[in-house]
Amino acid sequence: MTAYSDYEPVIGLEVHVQLLTHTKLFCGCSTSFGDPPNTHTCPVCLGLPGALPVLNAEALRMAVRASLALGCTIAEKSIFARKNYFYPDLPKGYQISQYDAPLAEHGALDVEIDGYTRRANIRRIHIEEDAGKSVHGAAGSSIVDLNRAGTPLIEIVGDPDLRSPAEAAEYLKRLRETLIYLGANDGNLEQGSFRCDANVSVRKRGATALGTRTELKNITSFKFVADAIDGEIHRQIRVIERGERVRMETRGYNADKRETFSMRDKENDAGYRYFPEPDLPPLLVSQEYTSNVRADLPELPAQKRARYASELGLTPYAAGVLTAHPAVAAFFEATLALAGDPVKTSNFIQAEVLRDVRTTGLTADLPVTAAQVADLLRLAADGTISGKQAKEVYTLMAGTQQMPADIVRERNMAVLRDEAAIVALAEKILAANPKQVAAYLAGKTALLGFFVGQLMKETKGSASPDIVNSVLVRLLQHPS
Numbered sequence: 001m002t003a004y005s006d007y008e009p010v011i012g013l014e015v016h017v018q019l020l021t022h023t024k025l026f027c028g029c030s031t032s033f034g035d036p037p038n039t040h041t042c043p044v045c046l047g048l049p050g051a052l053p054v055l056n057a058e059a060l061r062m063a064v065r066a067s068l069a070l071g072c073t074i075a076e077k078s079i080f081a082r083k084n085y086f087y088p089d090l091p092k093g094y095q096i097s098q099y100d101a102p103l104a105e106h107g108a109l110d111v112e113i114d115g116y117t118r119r120a121n122i123r124r125i126h127i128e129e130d131a132g133k134s135v136h137g138a139a140g141s142s143i144v145d146l147n148r149a150g151t152p153l154i155e156i157v158g159d160p161d162l163r164s165p166a167e168a169a170e171y172l173k174r175l176r177e178t179l180i181y182l183g184a185n186d187g188n189l190e191q192g193s194f195r196c197d198a199n200v201s202v203r204k205r206g207a208t209a210l211g212t213r214t215e216l217k218n219i220t221s222f223k224f225v226a227d228a229i230d231g232e233i234h235r236q237i238r239v240i241e242r243g244e245r246v247r248m249e250t251r252g253y254n255a256d257k258r259e260t261f262s263m264r265d266k267e268n269d270a271g272y273r274y275f276p277e278p279d280l281p282p283l284l285v286s287q288e289y290t291s292n293v294r295a296d297l298p299e300l301p302a303q304k305r306a307r308y309a310s311e312l313g314l315t316p317y318a319a320g321v322l323t324a325h326p327a328v329a330a331f332f333e334a335t336l337a338l339a340g341d342p343v344k345t346s347n348f349i350q351a352e353v354l355r356d357v358r359t360t361g362l363t364a365d366l367p368v369t370a371a372q373v374a375d376l377l378r379l380a381a382d383g384t385i386s387g388k389q390a391k392e393v394y395t396l397m398a399g400t401q402q403m404p405a406d407i408v409r410e411r412n413m414a415v416l417r418d419e420a421a422i423v424a425l426a427e428k429i430l431a432a433n434p435k436q437v438a439a440y441l442a443g444k445t446a447l448l449g450f451f452v453g454q455l456m457k458e459t460k461g462s463a464s465p466d467i468v469n470s471v472l473v474r475l476l477q478h479p480s
């Protein structure tokens with residue numbers, strides 16, 4: 001990223017998060033993704049006259065869960081409102097959302113970056129329904145798929161507290177990670193289940209008033225978040241330096257050109273004419289409900305990172321790697337429970353297992369089980385196999401059901417610790433190399449390595465290096 005000299009960037013993110021419920025927000029239609037168009041619709045989500053919405057209890061629970069995990073206060077009474085606009089993928093002509101009385105307010109997410117912590121306050125979290133999808137085909141034709149219409153969303157509105165593109169990217173990463181831990185969202189920017197709008201402005205360093213902001217829409221990849229915001233900051237600085245003013249508008253990002261472009265003007269926004277939804281009563285959430293949801297929260301990634309460092313003695317880096325996905329953290333914890341030794345377990349998982357782990361949404365594809373890795377760590381710890389052999393065994397067992405002990409037995413891989421056998425081999429080698437023995441005895445002690453090498457060659461590397469060394473030193477000191 002680049003420096004902005006006299007200007008300070010100010011960034012506030014609005015994130016739309018699809019909740020992973022089985023059914024839609026106000027009807028029983030399935031939320032399943034990728035099915036034939038318009039197969040998950042009913043009078044409610046099509047907005048047919050007379051159809052009445054009923055709030056999905058699972059969606060409410062997930063929304064409260066996410067709000068609590070992000071430190072928000074839950075309103076005991078919130079109000080659904082109609083946000084009126086016309087668009088082909090919005091059959092009702094309005095979206096049911098929440099407006100001046102949202103579900104949750106006053107949260108925060110701490111973002112650690114380059115050794116400092118930025119507290120990004122969360123202004124509000126509200127529940128709303130998603131629109132359908134317009135699919136633009138060839139020859140200028142467009143078709144509408146309403147399978148997504150009515151899917152539950154929460155919108156997480158951040159305060160303008162972020163001060164660099166890197167902070168914004170890190171905030172999104174932490175937010176996504178937290179939601180995945182909650183099982184509330186799969187964090188997929190590309191497929192649009194996790195969508196981010198970035199509000200960006202700049203001001204002269206030292207100024208307290210906020211500059212005019214633009215809103216960057218449709219950032220569809222984590223790779224582009226920081227670049228898109230950086231490009232927009234530079235554009236605004238150039239506008240101001242030319243003596244012009246930044247216009248309040250919505251802009252998109254062209255990743256190929258690495259620049260933002262104007263989509264629509266917001267200055268004369270006619271407004272959505274919000275009004276309370278007449279078909280839904282106020283949403284009442286009791287304190288008892290909220291405390292039940294709170295009691296059910298899992299350990300969150302930030303808490304896990306802190307605990308791995310303080311209780312298990314892992315480096316902050318290792319703690320970060322192992323907690324980046326809940327399935328990886330669960331794997332580490334399961335292996336640790338069987339194997340003990342947090343540092344060795346952590347090192348091995350990072351060095352070997354994570355090399356070929358792929359995570360998608362809530363799940364991770366792990367090539368081995370915790371029991372396999374724990375058994376392998378035990379064989380290495382008690383000296384049955386060497387560290388090098390452990391890597392070999394790992395490669396052999398990955399993707400199979402085989403236990404490492406069986407692989408070691410089948411392949412005769414166990415380290416040779418039979419001292420009598422090693423003495424016999426050593427005597428043979430010393431007898432076969434009288435010149436080197438004489439040179440060693442004359443003071444060329446570096447030749448020890450030569451004898452060790454010979455013996456290792458005889459045993460195909462399976463002899464215990466400790467025993468080999470001590471046997472050779474002893475025999476050389478007292479040649480028979």
Ligand code: ADP
Nearest residue numbers: 010011012013158159160199200201210211213
């Ligand atoms: P609106 O009511 O028009 O949606 P809000 O005040 O609710 O505007 O802010 C919407 C989003 O824009 C929030 O995420 C907020 O942090 C961000 N934001 C507001 N003003 C600025 C600004 N000057 N610079 C950057 N972000 C801003």
Ligand code: MG
Nearest residue numbers: 014155157197
């Ligand atoms: Mg807004």
Ligand code: ZN
Nearest residue numbers: 027029042045
């Ligand atoms: Zn429906």
